[in-house]
Amino acid sequence: DAMVIQNPRYQVTQFGKPVTLSCSQTLNHNVMYWYQQKSSQAPKLLFHYYDKDFNNEADTPDNFQSRRPNTSFCFLDIRSPGLGDAAMYLCATSRGSRERYEQYFGPGTRLTVT
């Protein structure tokens, strides 16, 4: 089945220790997104790639970086995690055509910062 996969599902890191979250997709979608979601809040878009074109949200902290080495994979790097970065991180994909922005989400990675 075509899907969006995120690894790991749960990640514990120490304050200030870099961490990388990964996302892969078999949908062959052009666009990949990273969202941060804290409890009882809306998912907050961090950035997205349209093919190789990177689009950063204006309020995404510099502490967050992303890489998309190929169509299938996308990574979220948090260079120096703080306690406030503890959240669920969601990867999503879409075909990216103008008329259809349906996004399909992976299961998420829950990040704990100790």
Added chain:
Amino acid sequence: QKEVEQNSGPLSVPEGAIASLNCTYSDRVSQSFFWYRQYSGKSPELIMSIYSNGDKEDGRFTAQLNKASQYVSLLIRDSQPSDSATYLCAVDNNDMRFGAGTRLTVKP
């Protein structure tokens, strides 16, 4: 003003009733509207998309869009306990913007 607003709930309905979830948005040029269901601790799951004014039905779900009023709603008929979840409204505004969600509880 928030871009996408939803009543946070909780909304509680008895099993078999109609649940009505509402959403308003601020950007008049928005063209695409979505409803996602999110169970506790899980990721959002797309359940409906709507692009034109009027109603769109899919099984027990009906999405309603009124662009003039900047309003989109989701009706769930014959609500089941398994429908208990948070429902997120999302609006395409070049980038997708989500509401914070309405928590729905369906009581047996």
